[in-house]
Amino acid sequence: MANILVVDDEMGIRELLSEILGDEGHVVQSAENAQQARELRAQSRPDLVLLDIWMPDTDGVTLLKEWQRDGLLTMPVIMMSGHATIDTAVEATRIGALNFLEKPISLQKLLKAVQQGLTKTAEPPRGSVPPRMPVAAEATAGAAHQAAYATNVGQPAPLGSHHMMGATFDARLTPAPAPINPMAQFSFDLPLREARDSFERIYFEYHLQREGGSMTRVAERTGLERTHLYRKLKQLGVESLKSSKRHD
Secondary structure, three states, X not given: OOEEEEEOOOHHHHHHHHHHHHHOOOEEEEEOOHHHHHHHHHHOOOOEEEEXXXXXXXXXXXXXXXXXXXXXOOOOEEEEEOOOOHHHHHHHHXXXXXEEEEOOOOHHHHHHHHHHHHHHHOOOOOOOOOOOOOHXXXXXXXXXXXXXXXXXXXXXXXXXXXXXXXXXXXXXXXXXXXXXXXXXXXXXXXXXXXXXXXXXXXXXXXXXXXXXXXXXXXXXXXXXXXXXXXXXXXXXXXXXXXXXXXXX
16 A cells, blocks of 8 residues: 555546555545645655646646756656656656656556656664574474474374474364355355346455455456446446445
């Protein structure tokens, strides 16, 4: 999850980008002009900025220059425009913009550019992976474990066993959890129309759960346009994970 700032004077663009990026799990702030963008940047540093070039008060390239001049260009910035020339895009890139998206922006290009921008600044987590012992040390530890088990039990340690806090546990003795079958909720005794609605409800709930509530990925997975998908979910009474969390 990342904090993304969308700067565009068109309300429809701001709402659309906020909805798409919100479905991807990001926290989105929006500004309709350069002044609002300055205020939001002064409050915190976003992980990524989507910045429109043509705005009524101050254009995006000028705002980009300001941030560079004042040492505030510490995050990736992706420029957007439907009327910019190649020279404008080159200038923005020279100043420090990471990428340039031409309007109307395709969903695939948007998500790819955002992912590249976030990957560029992402730092590997510190301390999350313990240092791996040398191979020789691993072999010695494994031999010691085998010897200790043979001494106490009188036979070699079984494959797949785990030694923890002085006790040996056989992983084979712990049964794997049975997979959940979503079709267990389905009844073949229903009339055709009700059975079809019931199946589609289970189908979309399954994909929403699988994709973590991302409407963008669910749309791609099911082969539906986002507008059609929203309409279908509303018709079936299926709530997205994000909507259900808001009700809790």
